[in-house]
Amino acid sequence: MNNRLKVLRAERNWSQADLADALGVSRQTVNALETGRYDPSLPLAFKIARVFEQPIESIFSE
């Protein structure tokens, strides 16, 4: 699964730590998500969508 996390984070000028704090996960998890090594659980995907104020399907794609 692909995602636009890194782009969205860069657009907001957020650090990995900022996003990790907002999501309640570690910076390692943010890195694993951004590099596509890990697909988030559904609750975390919803949280990501809320943080970026975008629908899930505009952040994640197959």
Place this chain on the structure above:
Amino acid sequence: MTGLFPTSTPEWARQLSKAVLAGAVFGAVGYGVGKLAADLFPGFSPDLSGLRWADIVAGGVAALLLVACLGTAITSFDRRALGRVLRLEGPAGDDEVLNVRLQSLILGLSGITMVLPMILAGIGLPVTASLAAVGLLLAVHTALNLRLYRSVDELFRRVVIEAGALTFWCGQGLLFLWAAAERLGAAPSLTAWDIYVVLISVYLLVSMVVTVRRGLA
């Protein structure tokens, strides 16, 4: 080409090459230290004739775990280096350092767990005292593992679950093959210690693969 490897080298190949290289270096150092100790203390020659293959494998796995414990602990004192190892932007923070030190402690205790029964059997401690020591170590190890599991997020938990599931899948396959061969009279019987050592060895290997694959190392 940058550093040791061409840029096209897959991550798993880099990690494997580094592990083999580190193994060769540590092996050579270990041989040198052992040779020096044998020269310095010629009268000290422990009786290793009672060792079985599972004891040797357990010793090897314990050595790996203790080296990993030491390496992790040392790295945790350099926040920038730890940040690079954990693939973070910038140096590691307090929580990350604490978490890595807890993992280091668990790795060390895992190593001790692998050799403690052999050591206790070797020094001839009463069975009750030996079992109490093993039980205490297991209790501390389990408590630390639970504390770590509760303090981490879903990625780390996923890694633990995937490693456990893969180990079960590989372990049950190996155990079935051996059990079938044993039932057919084609293989010798295994002891609980043999099975435990194989299980932990498989778990260690699988954990490393899953950890690298998920980007945690």
